[in-house]
Structures are given as C-alpha cells and as structure tokens.
Amino acid sequence: MATITFKNVVKSYDGVNNVIPGLDLEIKDREFIILVGPSGCGKSTILRMIAGLEEVTSGDLFIADKRVNDVAPKDRDIAMVFQSYALYPHMTVYKNMAFGLSLRKMPKEDIDRKVTQVAKILDIEKYLKRKPKALSGGQRQRVALGRAMVREPSVFLLDEPLSNLDAKLRTEMRSQITQLHNDLQATFIYVTHDQTEAMTMADRIVVLKDGIVNQIDTPQNLYNHPCNMFVAGFIGSPQMNFINAKIIAADGKLYASFSDYKIPLLERMCDPLKEYIDKDVVIGIRPENFHSEKFYFKEDESNKIELFTNIVEMMGSELNLYGEIDGNKIVAKVPSNPNIKLNSNVSLAINTEKIHIFDKDTQNVICD
C-alpha cells in the first residue's frame, strides 16, 4: 500500500514566505496523479518533498502510513525520473540501471535479469553498453525510466519527464508511461505544466496556484466543472472565454446580459443565481461551445452573437476565431469552413447548456 498523505504540510525556504502554505492531500495507492499549475506554483517542491530532497518545514508527510519527514530518500521506497534525466554520464546504460540495485547489494544474477527484462520492455536492449552521451533524448528518457523501474518502487515520481522531447516523441512516451502505470500497478505522481499530458494520463489532477490546491478531480470533472476561474482558465486550450455580464430576470427566466445580447440561462441555474439578480458576474464559455452551424441556433436566435474576426487560425479540421465583444477577448473553435473569412462578422450560437457562471469578486463558480 503506497498511499501518500500530506497533513497540513508547510514548506518555507527563508522562514518568512511559505512556498507551500499548508497542504492537505491524499494520494491513493496505485493512483496516477498529476500536479499541474503555472511556473513557481510549488508542484516540483511537493514532488521533491515526497522524494525527501526537500525538508518539510512543518506538518506531516506519510508514505504507506509511515511518517517520513525525517526518512532518507533511499529508505522511502520511491524512484524519481528527472526533467534533465540525471543519468550518470560516466556509466553505461546498464550500469546506470543497475546502480541502485548494486548499492542494495542485490546478487549479480538478479541485477542482470532485472536490467535485461526492463531494457526489453523499454526497447533499449541494444544500448546497454553505450554511455548516455551516445543516446538521443528519447532513448535517455527511456533509460531514466528504466533506472526507476528496475528498483520496483511502490511510488514513481516524475518531474516533467517529457518536457525536453519533441512533440512526436512526447506523444509516444505519453502512451508508454500510461501503459507502464497499468502494468506496474504502482503509485505515479507526475508533475507537468502541459495540460494535454495531465488530461490524457491522470486518474486525478491536482491544480495548484501559489502553493495552494485549487481543485483535485478527474480530468473530465476538472474540465466540465472547474471550481473557479483559475482552474477554468488553466485547463483547456485555447482557454475558456470569460465575459463580464449581468444577471437579469425577465418573464420568470434568468438571462446573462452583455453588450447587446441577452443569453437565456438554464432553469437549473435559477436557484443558485437568485442572489445575483441585477449583479455583475463573469460567464465562462469554452471555445468549442460556440457553434457556427445552423443546427445550434435557437429559433428565436436568443443564443446568437456576432463576432468580428481579428485572427483566423487554421488548425486543419477546425478554425480558431479570435475577436472581441464589449472589451472581452473571445476565442471560438468551429469546424473548418471556407465561408468564414478574416475581418468579417461571423454568427455564432452559444451552447447554453455549457455556460459556467462565476462570482466576479471571489472568482468561484456559482453554477455550471
């Protein structure tokens, strides 16, 4: 059982400013959890605290129900894959992988068997006699993974392991790591700022900002039900559109009013929005929830807006349309259409089912 628990963990480097102000987090056994957030949000610090490379200033950190605040990294039953691979440059691939095992005084035959087995899985058998400098980035990455795998730890820590690879190799390695997690049945904790990695690989994602956990949830829930504007804006590419609007009530219904538009809101939103009538809110609409096809327009055209296109990005099967409404920057992702031109008005229908409404002051979600 490799459950990892943070109980009010605080990390401070200078004793004054807390990088992690108080973290409570439970990572389940065999879970693939991904820490995401902007640079400097503390995700790598959390990973390094689990590894024992950073001391915990206060609070308790448990691995498999054992308090490990003062336990040396080698005794934590963890393995780590670094962003820079951190391979030993003077050792061959074989020795790099066998190093941890030989330090643990494992018999040579067992080391040989394990290294060969893992090398076979990662397809690096033919490089075992080479030194790291004679390998490509992708091969080095696999060696770093192999070095972690041979140890058979109960926790794998991966610190942006794919960030130095090109896009094609990154996609390949992504699926390989997911496959490894399924095969090894160990707890994986993965740090990245690449949300595609987070969305495609994680069982749960932890979104961090300034050392504070904003939301922990499955990728699907995080995308569909962000708890605040930061999470909503951070997850999704292009990011969610935020439009300043006012909630108004008319004919027993609620509307989000901005510019000259009055977008009808769903009935289920009435209750949570009761207190916000005639007040300013922020509505969030993901780019793909704008539609250019006729099918999506309501008969009374109440969900229709006009967007003047400043930029049109051709993405292959889709177009990203950039424009502005009432000072709010808008991005819409619509199917590729030769009739949509730059510097022209495009009629878009908003999918009212997918509107998120946020409190303007607290930036927390009111309803979605």
Next chain:
Amino acid sequence: MTARKKIVNSFIFLFLSALAIAFLVPIFVVFLNSFKTKFSIVGSPFELPTQETFVGLENYIYGIKTAGLLKAFGLSLFITVSSVVVIVVCCSMTAWYVTRVKTKGTRILYTLFIFSMIVPFQMVMYTMTYTVFQLHLNNPVGIILVYLGFGSGLSVFMLSGFIKSVPIEVEEAAMIDGCSPLQSFFLVVFPILKPTAITVAILNTMWIWNDFLLPYLVLGADKTMPVAIQLTMQGAYGSINWGGFMAMLVIAIIPIVVFYITCQKHIIKGVVAGAVKG
C-alpha cells in the same frame, strides 16, 4: 587566402618555429652534453660528441651511483605522488562542499581559497618555514601537508568551477538510488570530475616535482633531498662533474616530460570543462 595573408601566416609560422627551437635548444644541449667528457663540455658545449669526447652512459652511471640520484628520485616521487593524491582528494571534496552547501561560512572559505592564490610565496615563506619547524613538519611526510596548503587555492578554484556545471539532479538521483553522501561523492561526483581532477593533478605534479625553494626551506636539515635540490648540491661541494650533472638533469626531467606528454590532452579538456556547461 589572399597573398598578403599567406605572407603574414608564413612569417608567424617562422617566428613561432624559431621560438620553439629557442626553447628546445637548451634541453638538446643538456642531452648532448650528458654523453660527453667534462672537459669537452666546458671547452665546446655546443659540439656534437666525437669519438674522443663520447663517454657513453658513464655520466649516467655516475649520477645514479655516486651522486645518490636514485634516492633523491625516490624521495621526489614519494613527495610528489603523495602530495598530488592528497591535494586532488581533499580539494575535490572541499570544492564539492563549498559549491553545494551555500552558507556564509562556505562563501568565506571559498574567498579565502581564492585569496591564497594571489599571495606570493616569497611573502609568506619566512613565517611558513617558522611554523613548519614549530609543528615539526620539516620532514618528507610533513611537507605533503605544506604542499596541500599551497596547492589548494588553484585546485579548489578549478574544481568548484567544474562542479557548478554538474547538474545537482545527478547527485539527487544517486541519493534516491541509495547513496550516502560519501558514496555519492566517490561513486558519482568524483568520476564526473575526472577531466578537471586530472588537470589539477598534472599542474600540481609539474609544480611539486620541479619545486626548489619550498623543500629547500622546509627540508633544510634532512640528508636526503628531492631531485631538484640534489642536482644543485653537485655544484655546491667540490669541483663540478658537468657530465654527471647533465646526465642527472636528463634523468630528472624524463618523468615529468613523459607524464606531461601522456596527460596533456586532459589539461585543455579540464580547463574548458569548467568554463562551459556541457
């Protein structure tokens, strides 16, 4: 290449060749004279040995047997090898510590090492000699400690420059793999330092082997002297056997020349290694 550039290059080539020859001539003359009789050396030092003046290996046998060169050679070897090993091991560990542990104390320590490089030996030689005698370090073992002191400035400077370019993640990976700090240093950091450590070893070997003043001051009372001093003592007592003297010079420079030729590629590698991030 233009004609003008060709002419300039030819002149540079000629000038550098002349300079190289000027440096090599004295060594060649020493080598030549080591096979000649005493009188022919004094009379015509630049002449090639003739049938009358050629003495074969007689001068070498004199140097080795009569002048006690082998004993001096052994002592020089002991002092040089021991000092260089101590300097490389201690300085690499110190450099590792002052680079990785960032406290006010380590910063001061590093500054002191740098400062020691700019203090000329002549400025401290009196007080140093006095201290050495007070601490009873005026013997072949004690002088190793003195060499460690004088050699550590440049060595720590060079090694810490290189350590800065070694990613800390490599050491962290070693810690996670199960290394203690000492294992981490000797199994991971030190092998990575190899090019710079070899450079430090070469520079110190050349300096210590050829050093005259420090052992002359420190080992003053000792009967056995390192090669550099033993050579001069041939001239200090009685008439000078120039043939034997030349032969001893050749024997004395052979190890250092061989050592330098074998390791010279590492010097450039080591100096460059600390300057740019790999």
